[in-house]
Amino acid sequence: MTLPSCSHWRPRRGVLLYFLCFIATLSFSLILVIWYGVNSDRDYIHPLVTQLLPAGHCACQTSTTFECSSCLSCSQTRLIKQLNPSSSWRFEYVRDARNEGxxxxxxxxxxxxxxxxxxxAEKYWESHGRLAMEDLDAIRLEYGMARAFIYNGELYVVSAFPKGEDHRRKILAVLGSIHRALVADPDRGSQRDIEFVFSVEDKVEDVTNPDNPVWVFARSAVEEAVWLMPDFGFWAWDRPQNMLGPYDQVVERIKRLDIPWSEKKRQLVWRGKPSFAPKLRRALLEASRDKPWGDVKQVDWRDKTNIIKMEDHCKYMFIAHVEGNDPPPFFRLEPLLIETGRSYSASLKYRQACNSVIVAHKLQYIQHHHYLLSPSGPNQNYVEVERDFSDLSDKLEPLLADPDSAERIANNNVKTFRERYLTKAAETCYWRSLFNRYGRVWNSTVPVWSEEYQRERGLRYESFALLESPAMFDFTTNTSLN
Structure with a gap:
């Protein structure tokens, strides 16, 4: 590409024109440099270029701190007695992890x-007038969104707007998870009728106003009106070239292939594309460059270099986590076809399945289980560093010198997430809590029949799931909703 030249602008034609040409050339050059920095997947670019990069979708100036360590240290026996004094029941991982009921x-x-x-979210909407059908009618459904309702404990789909197969699969996964939580609910008969809108896009602002009561995978701290739901991967994450399957199946594979702590590599591992969230990723690359404990590398999907499978991540004592992640390579080596994480990273739960120490920068986006992240104290289950990774060495090197302390954090990670809060039982319990809390602020009835169109307003989930793929695109049972 040839840069514009100012050689033909002579001072006699005017200092102002010469100056404007100089500014234009400088601006064009700066744009090229930033474009290169944002889109390059080279292992190294000059630090000056890194400093010029915009924060983009993963702003480096804000983060969310979670204050829920007391949730982990509560006496379970005391909680049970408070909730049901006559009950002696308690959760056991082997027995109850898959119990959806x-x-x-x-x-x-x-x-x-x-x-x-x-x-x-319930408290927010209690103080903001509660919810009614008019609130949903005011939401314009964009690509990646769907509208559904629960009536007499059954799930109905009103509208679905996937853009491409990726959206369609994610919408189906969300609906599948909701249906599973409903049919396994022992209190299904008392489930209140509700209607809702959800999005499978990464960011709230990509599809809707954050003041709308939309169900989403992740939110920032200021997006208080939305409701968090578990992401699509808990149902299954299957793409033509990367067939992962349901989350609990992935966990079982990892458990079989994980190795004892003493045999793990005393290093920090990370693989990914720097051009996905370059500000964050290049900060991690630079902070670990030339460190004996650093095994942090960019992935080249074309040449298939620096690729390791997910189960091989578990062979390391430390696993880095960065927001905006492209999915990590799992059990097959083909690349994914699209970027899937421009805000939160859906791959955190897979890393948490390893008996390793998760090292994550201060997170900006909140997922439904993030409240259980504990960065310090006896229940510490991950290591938190600054968003620019400036304290990475200071946090990591003491743990390398004291592997027993690091092992305690890794064990807490497994006990907290793999063996409790990311189990299928926990996921379905969360969905039912979402239904219940949403229902408490839902002020409208949910009609199953449209008098205007003289037909049912929604299609039962069981029937929707049987539709051929083309029929799911721009699907609606009530044109008045669009």
């Missing part, structure tokens, strides 16, 4: 702290 008392006593966000 825990009742409300069992859910509350098994997963203290898991339902913080539905409680928060």
């Amino acid at each position: 825990l009742d409300r008392t069992q859910c509350d006593s098994s997963f203290p702290g898991l339902f913080e966000d539905p409680v928060r």
Whole structure:
């Protein structure tokens, strides 16, 4: 590419024109440098270029701190007695991890702290006039959004607007998770009728106003009106070239292939594309460059270099986590076709399945289980560093010198997430808490029949799931909703 030249602008034609040409050339050059820095996947670019990079989707000036360590240290026996004095039941991982039918008392006593966000959203809408059908009608459905309702414990789909197969799969995964939580609910008969809108896009602002009551995978701290739901990967993350399957199946694979702590590499591992969230990723690359404990590298999907499978991440004592992640390579080596994480990173839960220490910068985006992250104290289950990774060495090197302390954090990670809060039982309990808390502020009836169109307003989930793929695009059972 040839830069514009100012050689033909002579001072006699005017100092002002010469100056304007100089500014234009400088601006064009700066744009090229930033473009190169944002889109390059080279292992190294000059630090000056890194400093010029915009923060983009993963702003480096804000973060969210979670204050829920007390949720992990509560006495479970005390909680059970408070909720049901006559009950002696308690959660056991081997017995209950796959039990989707825990009742409300069992859910509350098994997963203290898991339902913080539905409680928060309920309080928000209690103070903002509660919710009605008119609030949903005011939401314009964009690509990646869907509208559904629960009536007499059954799930109906009103509208769905996937853009491409990726959206379609994610919408189906969300609906599948909701249906699973409903049919396994021992209190299904008392489920209140509700109607809701959800989005499978990474960012709230990509599809809707953050003041709308939309169900989303992740939110920033200031997006208080939205409701958090578990992400699509808990149902299954299957793409044509990367067939991961349901989350609990991935966990079982990892458990079989994980190795004892003493045999793990005493290094920090990370693989990814720097051009996805370059500000964050290049900060990690630079902070670990030339360090004996650093195994942090960029991935080249074309040449298939620096690729390691997810189970091989578990062979390291430390695993780095960065927001905006492209999915990590799992059990096959083909690249994904699209970027999937421009805000939160859906891959955190897979890293948490390893008996390793998760090292994460201060997070900007909140997922439904993030309240259980504990960066210090006896229940510490990960290591938190600054968003620019400036304190990475200071946090990591003491743990390398004291592997017993690092192992304690890794064990806490497993006990907290893999063996409790990321189990199938916890996921379904969370969904039912979301239904319940949302229902408490839902002020409208949910008609299943449209008098105007003389037909049902929604299509039952079981029928929707059987539609051929093309029929799911721009799907609606009521044109008045669009």
